[in-house]
Amino acid sequence: MGRLGKIARRTFLIGTGLVAGGLAVGYYYYRKPYPNPLEDDLAEGEATFNPYVKIAPDNTITLIAPRAEMGQGVSTTLAALVAEELDVRLDQVIVEHGPAGHAYANTTMLEEGVPFPHFDESTVAELMRSGMAVAGKFLGLQGTGGSTSIVDGFYKMRQAGAAAREVLKLAAAKRLDVETGSLWTADGIVTDPASGRTFTYGELAQEAAALAPPAEIRLREKSEWTILGKPQARIDMRAKVTGAPIFGIDVRLPEMLFATLRMNPYRGGPIASLDAAEAEKMRGVVKVVKVETGIANGYAVIADNTWRAFQAADVVSVEWGKGAYPPDSAGIREVLETALRDGDASYGRDDGNVETAFADAPRERLVEADYGVPYLAHATMEPMNATARLKDSRLDIWAPNQMPTMVRQLAAAAIGIETENCFVHTTYLGGGFGRRGDVDYAIYAAIVASRTDGRPVQVTWTREEDVQQDMYRPAALGRFRARLGDDGMPVAVDMRIAAPSIIGSILPRYFPSLSPIGPDKSITDGSANQPYTIENYRVGGIKAPVSVPVGFWRSVGNSFNGFFHEGFMDEIAVAGGVDPLELRRKLMAAYPTAVNVIDKVGAMARWGETLPPGTAKGFAFTLSFGTWVAQVVQVADVGGRIRIEKVWCAADPGEVIDPAIFTAQMMSGIVYGLSSAIGEEITFADGAVEQSNFHDYTPMRMHQCPQIEIGLLETAHRMGGAGEPGTPPSIPALANAVHALTGKRIRSMPLSKEVEFL
């Protein structure tokens, strides 16, 4: 793209600010203002039509799915969106993540950050959302998170496919001198039915890419879909069953070195002293370098083999300075308790008049409870790692990451080079769950690579480092009360929740010049934004000042608020003598989608039927990331221990683009939630995290995993996400089932502190 093109884009950039409303329609929404990053790196003869499609003369068709593939199947479904309109088969295309680029901004991620619940479609809420979408466009943050990938790509990726198809037809029409409307497209070929002539897309690509697409392109109706709405074979499956080297940790480059890190276990603390003389004498060790950042401080051992680096890291003699938080879990809990008791709450919801409603509440009509959850690790199966090479002022980073543009900016800044000279190669991710929305591993790798004289270096964390240097799901405490009416239904519900702020932790570690102000809605996500109607209903969040690093964890605030809200609703149902499903049906009667999933899961699980002795069921509902989810968990007493036998789940995301992949995501979310509930906990002692590996941080294993049955509905009129909404209700549904089975109301996680699971 020449200078003139750049100026034209700048002009357009300014223009869009003035006509933001116009952005919502048409091709230019994604085509402008950012350039097509594919233009810089085309193969000989290859043509690109937009940031999502490139076609080579031999009809090799490459689709860009610019979201992290961390298991959720997003590369398959994003490619399917383009393929549906481009008229190509999924098995005839190559799917790539593509480069880091503002063209791939995820605007939905910010849209969903507005402080309005998903069901709020008021003018103010909608204006705020479209405002955030525009802001997202300008920030150009390419990210995978918030279960937004398909919602974000739903229009723009189909438009990309349709726009390319139309110019390919246009090119063929010019060659044949016929109307484009008379041409057919299928399987990457344009056919003129009148003459029987055919052209592959590859033959037309160069001519077609130079043509302007029509101003308006009609996207196909759902009834016309041949790929979307149907289960597709995942494009990554074969590589994953053959052991193909597709992950960050599998990157190999000529002359590559292998390194590992040891960061101060007293999180945020400095290096007091370091002596690496012995370590540097060990076989294969190249050198030991300090890695000091605003995130963490420690050292890297650079060697010729990862294991040799691990061995030498143990030999380095180091004294660590302390962290700025209470040294043990009891001390941290005190900070949370103080915040819960005395802190200023910001209310995500405040209906009716809660204070008045409780002022004259008779004792016997009150339900009161305190809840708590611990810090949690992500424990992705692939430990944190990144590979970097700094050569001739160009930094290349190969990293399994969820935030490529942030990696590019911050890794470059960490070693003092320009963002434009940093190139990010996003590999497959061996799990993400929000952990790889942080970019610390990439920054550290860049720093290490700045000390290797141009040789690439792969920095692999030990599992111990991965567990102890995580950005944890925050611990949280909740204090709840309800007043019941004569019919046992709640007339007032008051919830206070205290937790460290995630954004208040992330901003200082990456953007220390920005100060987090205002409320953090993630503290009450899953409690303040549920579609319940209760006359007096207040949910307040309080930021607890603990400096242990926290970050996004699958379903974020919903992961603990689902438990808080739905555990407490179950208590209300029991206290009021109302069936838990019936309670929800009544309280969510204003939202038919909620009632639909409740009824669906009730039917699937045969709720209400008599169970064999020693078995029990629990129910929970959470609306998160735009998807309405109701679940029933069945547990059984097996010789005094609890087996989770079965989970039924009804989910309504409005539109299911790939039923098999969506179903797999719901199952995955459920297992992730149940796993946390039966045995995951991060605790602190003497200033450091106590857990270190899978012997003491213990995710769910095969023999503990229940049967899971998923039912899908498409009655919601706004599309929701897939990756996270399965998680929040699984935890309270289990806790409620355990109560039904044992009579024990367990209000703090993990449940395994009070009952034993198989």
Next chain:
Amino acid sequence: MKLNVNGSEHEIDVEPEMPLLWALRDELAIRGPKFGCGIAQCGACTVFIDGEPVRSCSVTVGEVSGAVTTIEGLASDGRLHPVQQAWIDEQVAQCGYCHAGQIMTAVALLQAIPDPSDEDIDNAMSGNLCRCGTYPRIRAAIKRAASATAGA
């Protein structure tokens, strides 16, 4: 030091106490076996030595006397192993990181018990962690592979 991997002889110059995993990954660039924990708690590094499944992170190169088979050596003549095919048919993998180890353990299970019960599957597979929660489909794929093999 000699290492026979997937039918090929390799000469490597490493300490005998280096875990097999790191000799495979960093010396021979055989990257199917994955590093997950380093202490035989997750199973991602599972390989065969003389047909027996081992956690390669916890076996040293010096201890290896037999032939090593990794996930890369499962397919023969370009045809996937029935367990790999069953994994595709059931669309088992999500992030996929643990599945080289899952598949190796499943192959060993089916060699020992051609028609495993749910309990057999629990016993054999509980050493292999999956954070994406693909366990129900792993179970289905093992049963599918078992019946495919029985029918063959």
